[in-house]
Amino acid sequence: MQRIHRTARRSTLEIAVATVIAILFGAIPAFAKEPDFPTGPVRIVLPFPPGTVNDSILRILAERLSQRWNQPVTVDNKPGASSMIGTTAVAQAKPDGHTLLANITLMVQNPALRAKLPYDPKSLVPVTQINRQQLPVFVRSDLGIDSMTKLFTYAQSNPGKLNFASWGLGSTAHIIKAKMEQDNRVAMTHVPYKGGADIVRALLAGEADVGVADFLSPNPHVQSGKFKVIAVTGPKRFADMPNVPTLAEVGVTGFEGYNWLGLFAPTGTSPAVLTKIASDIAAVQDDPALQTRFKKDMFVEPTATTPEDFQKIFARDEQAWMAVIRATKISLE
Numbered sequence: 001m002q003r004i005h006r007t008a009r010r011s012t013l014e015i016a017v018a019t020v021i022a023i024l025f026g027a028i029p030a031f032a033k034e035p036d037f038p039t040g041p042v043r044i045v046l047p048f049p050p051g052t053v054n055d056s057i058l059r060i061l062a063e064r065l066s067q068r069w070n071q072p073v074t075v076d077n078k079p080g081a082s083s084m085i086g087t088t089a090v091a092q093a094k095p096d097g098h099t100l101l102a103n104i105t106l107m108v109q110n111p112a113l114r115a116k117l118p119y120d121p122k123s124l125v126p127v128t129q130i131n132r133q134q135l136p137v138f139v140r141s142d143l144g145i146d147s148m149t150k151l152f153t154y155a156q157s158n159p160g161k162l163n164f165a166s167w168g169l170g171s172t173a174h175i176i177k178a179k180m181e182q183d184n185r186v187a188m189t190h191v192p193y194k195g196g197a198d199i200v201r202a203l204l205a206g207e208a209d210v211g212v213a214d215f216l217s218p219n220p221h222v223q224s225g226k227f228k229v230i231a232v233t234g235p236k237r238f239a240d241m242p243n244v245p246t247l248a249e250v251g252v253t254g255f256e257g258y259n260w261l262g263l264f265a266p267t268g269t270s271p272a273v274l275t276k277i278a279s280d281i282a283a284v285q286d287d288p289a290l291q292t293r294f295k296k297d298m299f300v301e302p303t304a305t306t307p308e309d310f311q312k313i314f315a316r317d318e319q320a321w322m323a324v325i326r327a328t329k330i331s332l333e
Contacts, residue, residue, distance in 0.1 A: 035272040037097055041072040046102045047086025049079045051197040053216035053298050054261045057131065058102055064284040079194055082106060082168045084118055091119035095268035097277060100127065105172060105259050108318040112325040113170040113332045124264045126310040128278035131300040132258035134234035135172065138218050138227045139210050140203050148231050148250040151210065155186035164188040165199040165208035170332050172259060173212035178328035183252050203227065215299035234258055254324035257317060262310060274307045
């Protein structure tokens with residue numbers, strides 16, 4: 001019996017030694033260790049001007065992350081060229097997680113709109129989807145147009161007379177306009193601006209008649225009665241405006257998905273760092289008070305995801321937007 005015990009002890013010791021050797025030489029993964037991140041200031045590049053809903057959201061998240069990480073987290077606005085100036089800057093940054101890109105669905109639209117980009121799409125990897133949102137189609141109330149049907153009727157009778165404001169060539173708003181025209185045989189004049197605040201100012205000044213932006217930008221003027229929302233993107237009606245139809249309900253197809261704001265990092269960034277960033281943003285957004293603020297005051301739905309889940313969303317939406325863009329024949333070459 002004593003010999004059996006000695007043999008058992010020797011076998012246990014041999015297994016332990018073999019396990020340690022296997023871990024040291026990579027045959028068995030060692031216990032995961034949280035990465036030492038961040039080790040310095042973190043910069044989130046937003047390729048749009050200040051004043052948009054996403055700018056406001058990022059600044060709130062940056063403040064919370066600064067507290068969590070004990071490092072400065074700043075939002076750097078780099079608007080222009082349909083988000084490509086800011087996107088290119090991050091694509092060329094050091095892949096250590098300290099320079100990140102916050103971008104919208106233009107990330108999946110731009111490759112379908114242009115044969116050549118100033119950056120390699122493979123030079124950026126998804127980190128997390130921050131939120132998803134629906135977009136309103138709104139008009140100046142003094143036009144006397146209170147529905148999409150009346151908008152199409154007016155546009156058919158007055159080709160090119162209505163000015164349609166978007167936040168740039170190839171933007172979601174521009175694509176919506178093109179699909180409206182294609183599906184309903186109407187013609188409107190496209191007027192690109194830099195962002196939602198400029199679109200609102202254009203409608204208030206009478207420079208534009210129809211606009212698409214985030215809900216936050218036109219909301220004060222919707223509430224005052226100067227603007228009227230006549231349709232929304234997304235798979236269902238907007239909860240706060242149950243009487244406003246979706247674009248699909250009025251015969252404009254291809255916009256049944258959600259628009260989103262997502263975070264990206266330069267390719268080569270450690271997967272452990274990507275996971276930490278995503279999980280920390282999820283933890284920050286898990287605050288019930290913050291969720292209520294985002295949903296009720298900013299009209300977005302917080303949706304922090306893992307890098308893997310965001311990659312799946314990205315791939316799915318890339319195919320969906322490519323189909324819509326090909327149907328409209330928009331090309332920015």
